[in-house]
């Protein structure tokens with residue numbers, strides 16, 4: 193699809209509420225950041241930061257996000273892991289927003305009908321049994337931890353509550369430190385890290401930032 197925006201609005205900054213909700217909505221139906229970044233002609237990091245809840249956005253990027261949202265809102269995306277991560281983080285799918293409300297910070301999404309973002313559910317096991325159900329670490333190309341755990345969408349993941357720390361600017365050491373501390377409390381940290389070493393370029397995953405994961409990947413390649 194063609195996404196355009198007025199270049200004169202590059203320097204106009206506006207609240208990012210609607211843009212964040214649109215990008216979260218597209219993630220909820222399976223559209224990964226890399227695909228959205230390509231369509232909007234911005235970096236995947238920009239998409240991830242906006243999706244995580246950045247405060248402000250330039251008007252021309254907000255307009256591209258609006259056009260993309262309108263073009264894709266009824267089309268399921270290609271990524272089941274993206275859909276599951278979005279469900280775990282509580283992202284509301286596109287159908288739950290009215291255009292009139294989406295930019296209002298006080299508005300809430302309507303209940304979802306669950307058509308495009310359906311995630312298979314399973315009964316939540318008692319907390320004491322959860323660790324026994326965690327998958328062994330996946331090899332490259334393996335499943336995302338949320339895919340591997342049938343009830344992953346209902347786990348209490350620290351990155352669900354305050355996701356912007358997990359995609360903070362790499363110079364923001366306080367936010368990165370908070371994200372790593374959150375990962376250390378996470379029930380699926382090890383499986384998440386194995387997934388991220390193989391599949392995720394940006395942000396904190398499994399307690400390691402992008403440089404640390406790249407270093408770990410190089411170390412494993414040397415050792416193999």
Ligand code: SF4
Nearest residue numbers: 351375378381384398
């Ligand atoms: S290990 Fe960290 S990034 Fe992965 S699911 Fe847990 S809190 Fe989120």
